[in-house]
Amino acid sequence: MNNIKKAALGVLIAGFAFGFSAFTTFKRANAVLYYKVDIAYPLPDDPRGYYYYSGDRCEANGPVCSALWDIGTNMVPVADGTSLPGSGRTLISTSVSTGHFE
């Protein structure tokens, strides 16, 4: 393979990887990070116990600290302590992170 073909293949791979990443990131446009504050509900897919807080509030050790939830057409929370909307939200299961709320 000559250098031009190699460069073309490289551009193709780079574009594909960049585009795929951008696509998966944009799919999360309505995703908001909620923290599992109330550990009386320890299951990550249980919407109870999740509250919005700005910034990074996780500390090490614990079954679940935070997860991204797609809140659809619900209002994006701005105030700390806002609970997860009662309906129209879906857990992005791959986003659950371990640890515990500070």
Add this chain to the structure above:
Amino acid sequence: MQTTFFNQTKFYLSAKARVIIVDAIAYLILALFMYTAASKLFAIRSFSSTLAKSPLIGEYSKLVAWGIPITELVIGVLLIFAPIRKLGLYASFVLMILFTLYLLYMVFSGSKLPCHCGGVISTMTWRHHIWFNLGFVLLAFTGIFLYRK
């Protein structure tokens, strides 16, 4: 006899095989850097606020948040073009070592480990991340080694 044994078992790669392996390694690292650069750039605020929690980065979080993905993009460009690919392999080797040292420091210093948000790779634990990075350090080293031969 011992010499004969080692001569017979010496690992041999043809020049063509070496070129193919180096190309494959370069494309793999290129894909990784493009993927991670995009995931950082499209969630730059989240990435910056995560870095701000790091004791090593702290107040330089914005600079580092922009600097890392831009560096990854530049290295990606170096890896695309064959005449400058060697430079790209050296740069990716150094960058992956820096990432790994940072992860090792964070894990073993007892610092609070901030959430790492953005991209599929971010679902790994910090320790998994270290092994993943070491794999790419080894890949980059192999690429450099074969290129030099």
